[in-house]
Amino acid sequence: xxxxxxxxxxxxxxxxxxxxxxxxxxxxxxxxxxxxxxxxxxxxxxxxxxxxxxxxxxxxxxxxxxxxxxxxxxxxxxxxxxxxxxxxxxxxxxxxxxxxxxxxxxxxxxxxxxxxxxxxxxxxxxxxxxxxxxxxxxxxxxxxxxxxxxxxxxxxxxxxxxxxxxxxxxxxxxxxxxxxxxxxxxxxxxxxxxxxxxxxxxxxxxxxxxxxxxxxxxxxxxxxxxxxxxxxxxxxxxxxxxxxxxxxxxxxxxxxxxxxxxxxxxxxxxxxxxxxxxxxxxxxxxxxxxxxxxxxxxxxxxxxxxxxxxxxxxxxxxxxxxxxxxxxxxxxxxxxxxxxxxxxxxxxxxxxxxxxxxxxxxxxxxxxxxxxxxxxxxxxxxxxxxxxxxxxxxxxxxxxxxxxxxxxxxxxxxxxxxxxxxxxxxxxxxxxxxxxxxxxxxxxxxxxxxxxxxxxxxxxxxxxxxxxxxxxxxxxxxxxxxxxxxxxxxxxxxxxxxxxxxxxxxxxxxxxxxxxxxxxxxxxxxxxxxxxxxxxxxxxxxxxxxxxxxxxxxxxxxxxxxxxxxxxxx
Ligand code: PEP
Ligand code: MG
Numbered sequence: 001x002x003x004x005x006x007x008x009x010x011x012x013x014x015x016x017x018x019x020x021x022x023x024x025x026x027x028x029x030x031x032x033x034x035x036x037x038x039x040x041x042x043x044x045x046x047x048x049x050x051x052x053x054x055x056x057x058x059x060x061x062x063x064x065x066x067x068x069x070x071x072x073x074x075x076x077x078x079x080x081x082x083x084x085x086x087x088x089x090x091x092x093x094x095x096x097x098x099x100x101x102x103x104x105x106x107x108x109x110x111x112x113x114x115x116x117x118x119x120x121x122x123x124x125x126x127x128x129x130x131x132x133x134x135x136x137x138x139x140x141x142x143x144x145x146x147x148x149x150x151x152x153x154x155x156x157x158x159x160x161x162x163x164x165x166x167x168x169x170x171x172x173x174x175x176x177x178x179x180x181x182x183x184x185x186x187x188x189x190x191x192x193x194x195x196x197x198x199x200x201x202x203x204x205x206x207x208x209x210x211x212x213x214x215x216x217x218x219x220x221x222x223x224x225x226x227x228x229x230x231x232x233x234x235x236x237x238x239x240x241x242x243x244x245x246x247x248x249x250x251x252x253x254x255x256x257x258x259x260x261x262x263x264x265x266x267x268x269x270x271x272x273x274x275x276x277x278x279x280x281x282x283x284x285x286x287x288x289x290x291x292x293x294x295x296x297x298x299x300x301x302x303x304x305x306x307x308x309x310x311x312x313x314x315x316x317x318x319x320x321x322x323x324x325x326x327x328x329x330x331x332x333x334x335x336x337x338x339x340x341x342x343x344x345x346x347x348x349x350x351x352x353x354x355x356x357x358x359x360x361x362x363x364x365x366x367x368x369x370x371x372x373x374x375x376x377x378x379x380x381x382x383x384x385x386x387x388x389x390x391x392x393x394x395x396x397x398x399x400x401x402x403x404x405x406x407x408x409x410x411x412x413x414x415x416x417x418x419x420x421x422x423x424x425x426x427x428x429x430x431x432x433x434x435x436x437x438x439x440x441x442x443x444x445x446x447x448x449x450x451x452x453x454x455x456x457x458x459x460x461x462x463x464x465x466x467x468x469x470x471x472x473x474x475x476x477x478x479x480x481x482x483x484x485x486x487x488x489x490x491x492x493x494x495x496x497x498x499x500x501x502x503x504x505x506x507x508x509x510x511x512x513x514x515x516x517x518x519x520x521x522x523x524x525x526x527x528x529x530x531x532x533x534x535x536x537x538x539x540x541x542x543x544x545x546x547x548x549x550x551x552x553x554x555x556x557x558x559x560x561x562x563x564x565x566x567x568x569x570x
Contacts, residue, residue: 004179004204005470006224007190009527011242012177012199013218013235016211016228017152019160019167022144024135029099037093041100044140045086051136051146052076058150075126079133085111101141108134145213149175157219159211162465164338168192177201177219179226181208184470186453186503188338194525195279201226203467252530256287260533262515266541270532271327271523273501276302277315280322282526287533290327292449292523293501294319296372297335305343306368312375320383327384329449329499329523331428332372332401334358334390338465353463358391363400373408380420388426388449393433398444430454430502435483438490448491449523452502456480475504476557476564481513485552488518499523509564511535516548539568 031037056073079085085107092103108130115127139146149158149170158171158178168189171178175198183189183202193200199221210228211217218230218238222245227234260270271292272283276299283291299307299315307315320328335341336357349355362369376387389401402425409419429435430451438448452475457464459480462472474480484500491498499521504510506524511532514522522532547567551560 002204002206002210002226002228004201004207004224004226005183005185005467006221007183007185007187007202008193008196008198008200008221008525009245010177010197010199010221011219011238011245012157012221013216013230013238014155014157014176016213016215016217017147017149017156017158017175018145018208018211018213019147019149019158019163020208022139022146024101024138024142024144026101026105026138026142028102031093031097031099034094034097037098037100037103038090040141041086041089041093041104044100044137045080047140048133048137049077049080051140051148052080052133054151055148072129075129076133079126079129080137101138104134104138104141157217159207159217161208162187163189163192168196171196171198177221179204179207179211179217179219181205182465182467184464184467184473186457186464186473191273191503191525192275194527195273195275195282197282197527203470205467249527252534255530255533255537256285258287258533258537260289260536262536262539262541262544264540264542266515268515268519268536269327269499269521270529270536271329271499271521272526272529273523274319274526277318277322279526280319283529284322286526286529288326288526288529290329290521290523291319291323292327292329292499292505292521294328294330295334296330297333297339300333300335300341301339303343306371309371309375309378312372313378316376316379316385317382320379320385323383325383327386329386329388329426329501330376331388331390332359332376333362333368336361353457359389359397359401360391362389363397363404366404369401369404370408373405374412377405377409377412377419377423378417380423381418384422385420386424386426386447388428388447390428390451391431391454392427392429392441393431395437395441395444398427398441402444428454428501429487430458432459432483435487438487439493440490442490442494442496445496447496448487448498449521450484450487450498450500450502450505452480452484452500452504455483455502456504459483474557475507475510476513476551476560478552478554478557478560481517481548481552481560484514484519485517485548488520492518497521506532508532508535509561509568512539512544512564512568513548513551513560515539515541516544516546516551518545535568543567 088107089103111130112127115123152174155174155176157176160180162180162182177199179201190202201219201221201224204226215229218227261267269289271290272288273293274291275295337353392398412419424446426447427445428451429448456473460472462469488498497520501523505522506528554560
């Protein structure tokens with residue numbers, strides 16, 4: 001039994017799919033039986049070709065790659081089928097009496113060296129193809145598995161060091177959950193798992209060493225428990241828990257169209273966080289009253305180059321239309337930290353989470369920023385759009401970003417393009433400096449959305465990706481509650497609204513405190529909305545105001561949690 005951090009609720013039992021690029025230890029062996037080695041090589045070559053065909057077919061069907069990118073697979077197929085290349089490997093096996101993988105490695109190394117020495121970009125790129133194809137070929141000779149998430153075709157639980165957001169995006173219906181050895185509740189793989197509604201346990205150290213491909217694994221992503229090779233009895237226990245979990249989820253559905261009102265008549269807004277237009281469906285089905293955070297960076301991350309204004313316009317319009325006139329808060333590009341782009345080189349930095357990212361990057365690369373703002377302005381007429389800027393630290397950053405927005409808006413109108421006159425411009429409060437100065441920021445911004453994932457990371461100086469310091473992710477720490485209070489009070493002083501889109505907004509105990517602190521909008525993973533509504537419906541705002549005041553006076557997060565649990569249970 002291993003223990004990790006429950007990051008996306010659910011329970012699953014399935015086979016392990018280990019996402020680990022194999023390290024091929026190739027040593028020269030004397031092999032008198034050349035026939036057997038040649039047969040091994042020929043079989044592996046056939047498997048290699050069909051692997052590449054399969055990858056090409058799936059990539060074509062998914063429609064995400066351009067014609068040129070698909071053509072790379074044809075180059076790989078040609079290379080694998082090249083009689084000259086195969087002939088050299090067979091000759092070496094026969095003449096030198098060596099093992100197939102060693103012969104493949106030697107021939108590949110010579111070919112790569114030849115291509116790399118050529119004074120021609122085309123041939124230098126072919127060197128990369130040879131490396132790619134022969135790595136697959138050697139792995140197939142040795143019976144090692146090269147992971148390919150998109151190819152999973154039986155129920156599996158993915159076990160990995162970490163999943164990048166683009167790994168997560170490749171998961172298909174056979175992925176029943178994932179367990180990673182690093183990460184915390186607010187790492188982006190965890191957030192993606194919640195929108196995909198698949199169970200996830202992160203920060204489960206030891207899992208990669210202990211689990212082997214095809215082992216059976218049982219995971220409880222409510223408690224964070226993971227059992228490798230469970231007994232029949234344990235499997236039955238997990239299955240029973242799963243039934244209860246699904247029944248509870250089903251029971252909450254009666255609240256789908258219920259108002260989010262406290263027992264003393266105070267209304268708040270419960271909205272959903274999304275990463276792609278496809279996530280809108282989940283928000284609507286879970287009774288979301290709006291989208292409180294559209295993380296647009298996934299549009300950039302799932303692309304091979306910067307998405308065009310038109311591509312972005314299509315995505316933003318789809319979200320606004322999908323929400324049917326309900327409020328949609330779109331966050332401008334928040335790239336950097338753990339969110340990188342394959343086609344953009346970030347500077348080498350010691351602390352990328354504290355570096356060139358989000359609004360800092362956008363204010364530097366205004367070409368990228370302006371394209372996004374134009375697309376947003378054009379889409380604004382299809383619904384109720386709010387735009388917010390991420391990682392704002394200073395009032396100047398906010399005002400500069402807003403000025404660029406105004407500039408693009410004026411230009412579009414001059415071009416005769418309709419732009420909604422009532423777009424609200426707000427900001428994420430996720431850097432302590434912004435929370436402390438919220439009353440001043442509120443003179444400029446139309447609204448705040450508190451990003452507790454980063455606000456806690458920066459306040460506690462604890463990397464949100466590190467399981468070693470995950471204990472410092474303390475939404476209930478009175479210091480964090482005070483920063484939240486400052487932000488809400490700052491907004492209200494200027495007649496502005498304050499929301500929260502960090503993961504804290506969906507935690508039932510936190511919902512109670514936030515109601516008392518006066519939060520106006522709660523935005524969370526779609527699957528948390530109904531649970532939050534149940535909490536709001538059962539509490540009195542007046543009583544929670546007193547309880548929240550008390551919470552601010554405690555010394556520790558534990559005291560706050562113990563106290564609020566008692567209050568809610570009454
Ligand atoms: C946050 O920081 O709380 C937030 C919502 O943004 P992200 O998780 O995308 O950094
Ligand atoms: Mg953030």
